[in-house]
Amino acid sequence: MSETSRRYYPVSWEQLHRDAKALAWRLAESGPFKGIVAITRGGLVPAHIIARELDIRVIDTICISSYDEETQGDASVLKSVGGDGTGWLIIDDLVDTGKTGRIVREMLPKAHFATVYAKPAGRPVVDTFVTEVSQDTWILFPWDTEPQYAKPIAKARAGETVVP
Numbered sequence: 152m153s154e155t156s157r158r159y160y161p162v163s164w165e166q167l168h169r170d171a172k173a174l175a176w177r178l179a180e181s182g183p184f185k186g187i188v189a190i191t192r193g194g195l196v197p198a199h200i201i202a203r204e205l206d207i208r209v210i211d212t213i214c215i216s217s218y219d220e221e222t223q224g225d226a227s228v229l230k231s232v233g234g235d236g237t238g239w240l241i242i243d244d245l246v247d248t249g250k251t252g253r254i255v256r257e258m259l260p261k262a263h264f265a266t267v268y269a270k271p272a273g274r275p276v277v278d279t280f281v282t283e284v285s286q287d288t289w290i291l292f293p294w295d296t297e298p299q300y301a302k303p304i305a306k307a308r309a310g311e312t313v314v315p
């Protein structure tokens with residue numbers, strides 16, 4: 152939903168670790184799980200953290216791609232898994248429109264689907280999540296960002312001042 156994103160929600164490695172652990176605490180009551188299906192690529196890091204916390208060693212992947220930077224395109228399923236998902240935990244970083252989530256739910260209807268972050272349109276698709284952000288927010292993950300110089304406020308303002 153990029154073209155209408157009006158604000159950014161930057162997530163640091165520390166915050167992502169903390170939020171993924173909070174998700175693991177919630178999921179501890181819903182298990183035990185046979186294994187995790189991570190939705191690549193965004194689900195890989197949260198899946199690792201949750202697998203570590205819940206002592207899960209079996210991790211498979213469903214590979215889906217639908218966004219080019221902030222622009223949504225057709226979802227393309229590059230790799231699937233078999234079965235109906237009974238006893239399995241699906242992990243993704245977030246649900247936005249819910250399109251990716253609906254695809255994985257159709258593939259594995261009996262699995263438990265969890266994400267770290269959720270936007271309102273995707274929320275009904277997930278069983279468990281930690282933090283909700285508004286639909287017009289773009290979540291910036293640590294793997295998509297790098298620190299850079301920021302101008303002091305006074306200089307930034309001076310640069311914008313129109314001298315009569």
Ligand SMILES: O=P(O)(O)OC[C@H]1O[C@H](OP(=O)(O)OP(=O)(O)O)[C@H](O)[C@@H]1O
Binds near residue numbers: 190193248
């Ligand atoms: O609810 P939706 O509107 O479908 O959006 C959510 C999906 O979009 C992102 O994946 P993306 O397609 O960008 O691929 P990536 O995980 O490889 O970054 C994100 O990781 C979710 O999987």
Ligand SMILES: Nc1nc2[nH]cnc2c(=O)[nH]1
Binds near residue numbers: 246288289295
């Ligand atoms: N990084 C990132 N990827 C997305 N894919 C769909 N929505 C988002 C978002 O808010 N942030």
Ligand SMILES: [Mg+2]
Binds near residue numbers: 190194
């Ligand atoms: Mg993804």
